[in-house]
Amino acid sequence: MRILIIYASIHHGNTEKIARAIADEMGADIVKARDADVxxxxxxxxxxxxxxxxxxxxxxxILNLVDKLPETAKDAFIFSTKGGTPDFINHRALRKKLLSKGFRILSEFSCKGYDTYGILRLVGGINKGKPGIREIEKAREFARKLKERLN
Ligand SMILES: Cc1cc2nc3c(=O)[nH]c(=O)nc-3n(C[C@H](O)[C@H](O)[C@H](O)COP(=O)(O)O)c2cc1C
Structure with a gap:
């Protein structure tokens, strides 16, 4: 079973930490969305x-890449890091696009990430140090469970 992690992490490299932990735990290949080849x-x-x-x-x-993918029946999963807005909102656009392409969404993961966008910068940002050891371990646990389901 070949697993690929496709990610974008432009603010503080928060999601890259999670993407690498999941890839490591699942034995997956990993690529930035901007370098991904359909x-x-x-x-x-x-x-x-x-x-x-x-x-x-x-x-x-990520969203533009999914638009370019052909119709499929493959399995997918979604992850993110965020400042604080709820995941049922944050994941909605990607979930909808994946489902419309025929992907089956197995599972979703999200955690907080250091955020200094806009006025948050003036107060030193929020979620400093996140994702840290705790969040990365949760991501690994998510990946292990997913891998078990796939085996
Ligand atoms: C331009 C911009 C917009 C953002 N909008 C949101 C948002 O709508 N909801 C939220 O929870 N966090 C928001 N954030 C915070 C980021 O999601 C958070 O810092 C995330 O961990 C960044 O991941 P990255 O370092 O991998 O890019 C925003 C950050 C930036 C820079």
């Missing part, structure tokens, strides 16, 4: 899509 993606059985949340959505490089 033909290559077709070679994988399961694809994890993740990024920071920017204005209640995943990064546009």
């Amino acid at each position: 033909e290559k993606i077709k070679e994988y059985d399961v694809i994890g899509f993740g990024s920071g949340i920017y204005f209640f959505k995943h990064h546009k490089s």
